[in-house]
Amino acid sequence: MKPILIRGGHLIDPASGVDALRDVLLVDGKVAAVDAPGKIKNGDADVIDAKGLVVAPGLVDIHVHLREPGQGYKETIATGTAAAAAGGFTSVCAMPNTTPVNDSAETTRWMLSPERNAAIRVFPIAAATRGSMGESLTEYTSLKAAGAVGVTDDGKPILGEAIMREALTAAARLNLPVIQHAEDTRMTGGCSMNAGPVAFRLGLRGMTVEAESSLVERDLRLLAQVKDSRAHLHVAHLSTKAALDAVRKARRNGLRATCEVAPHHFVLNEEAVGQYDTHAKMNPPLRAEADRAAMIEGIIDGSVDCIATDHAPHAAHEKEQEFERAPNGITGLESALGLTIATLHGKHKLPISRIIALLSTQPANVLALRGRGTLAIGAFADVVIFNPTAQWTFKAAESKSKSKNTPFDGWTMQGQVQMTISEGRVVYKRG
């Protein structure tokens, strides 16, 4: 592998506090040198001209569904990671709701095998309970040894108090977070969107805010009961102000509680369902405008730890069904940066460095992905180079994902990825 010298770019690395013009040298898959422009000798390195561009640690998405094993018609690890690379991501964490459920070291290793042809680094998140059935814990020690970075029953929330407490306790010993999809499914049977006047008018049963917030509150209560300072609860795709307030309060009380918010939850509200647009159907659902605004506020004030896409590819025929029958979820890897910059920087004036922190530094910290989310010397040579001001039109048809289920087709994005480098290899270059 030839060294790469990135010249003339504006380096933004929140982890090392750099926000200035810097050249970056990548050697043997690691960051070898960072210095003022012109100070690093070319040597035999391939030189990349990054003038006018931002150079940042590769983006980290801690919530994606890569659909392998078992659902390769929706996505494969190869296609999902290619989409991730095109979106500027160099690390993605794959959810375990595959077929079979990733609840074993064997499946975890299968996902990490070079035969999967991943374009970037994949970190499996394993099932917290066997088969995600919520009854007995999986083998956390062997799962961690196989490469799992967290445990979750995403999509099938852990409702039982005893088993959740057990999960938090067992995971704490290994310094693994328990990631909860916070939905009290006893309250959401037959529901397909957010509860409220829009759902009522459309004749759809609605998921209430309480179905999310009550489970977050319950989990935080259990977290407080676990007498182990390593115990860590991470709330996946948080979508309501009530749940966010609960997380804020727990953190003030010293609990190790973190949360992520998906771009669609701070960009869209429930009105996007329109005439039963199944591309606006996801779980948690798009919420009321007040909740959308609360997500923005929480991101800006630092209550939200990171942005994660919940990339959930589905085949066209699955989404071309009656709204209540269509599966939940949208793709998100290739629209995340563009939506985030357009919304948080373009509209809400959040500095680009904060956006890098939300999409790279902080998600890497939440799951303790060492050497990721930073371009400090010695870190992995995971780099995204993008033009922060470029506006462009997102076209679902051109997506590298196998699935095109996105509500953002045709939307104007801000911030365009020029190149993505994963451990010193160029994995995406804008054509």
Next chain:
Amino acid sequence: MQAKTSVKTAGSSARKAKAEPRSSEEAPASARGNIHPGSLLSSNDLDLAKINSILALADELETENPIKRAERLFKRRVSLLFYESSTRTRTSFELAAKALGSDTSLVSALSSSIEKGESLKDTGITLKALGAECIILRSPYSGAPYLLAKETGLPILNGGDGMHEHPSQALLDLRTMLSRLKLGSKVTEKTLEGVTVTICGDIFHSRVARSNALLLPKLGARVILSGPQPLLPEIAGQIAPNLTIERDFNKALDQSQIVMMLRIQAERLAGLSLDLEEYKLRYQANAERIAAHAPKAVILHPGPMIRGLEITSDVADGPQSAIAEQVHHGLAVRMALIQRALGARSLKGAKR
């Protein structure tokens, strides 16, 4: 291409982006993704001009010589796609289509002529390939008619979708009201000013309630929704202007010129731990209550009725009841909707 702006936060922009045709020449009304203008999916689709043209066409068709009328849509093909059983609505649409001379074919989930597991999209495409020019759909899924309309490009008439809407029912209810109140069939935004309509019962599950609550305020009516908490959540009052909730049925009746009773399914009451006897005590339309609180009001019911539950026989069959007339208005309104859907012009030149 979108305007050069930053990303819009309102949901509507997502729809706008999707709905925008590539170019006007390239996207005729019947192209995939667009809803044919002859469709009727929701009362929200209806403005006063459309309501007037449908009512005028209904008048015209109703009084027309049946032989002449049967030439209007001679041999045109209308499909009835029914995923739920429905004697009343299906028969009404079928008779209406036949009265205009069209051929009808019934595809029903119950007669298992719908291939097992076939998607609504594929069934629609198959019906279109077989020559269907208009599909009347009844589905247990809210919003199904939108999917069928977008995937086939055909005019779709919503014959009831899940808990969403039943717009032809609201139009026939309107025609019944206009006739009983002797208000003619030319309507304005003030035609029903001063008229209060109470809709009583299981509002939550009722597509008839939604379609009426969205339609009647367009003509100036005040609509009162009445029913117990679980069947009538507070948010129901927010779906249209001029809508109020009055849980005391007697108080609602005191103000009403029109009373629309909805069917109550005993299973639903049980699921919601509502006592049947208490429900009857508070919400049943019986002779004593009507005599005391709405002695002149017109009584409607979309059917099928459960006599002895939400309504008693003396009210259903009494002089204030317009329930039988509703059926007759249904036929006229549905003839007009089918004629409009198939695009044939009215003989008197009324526009669709």
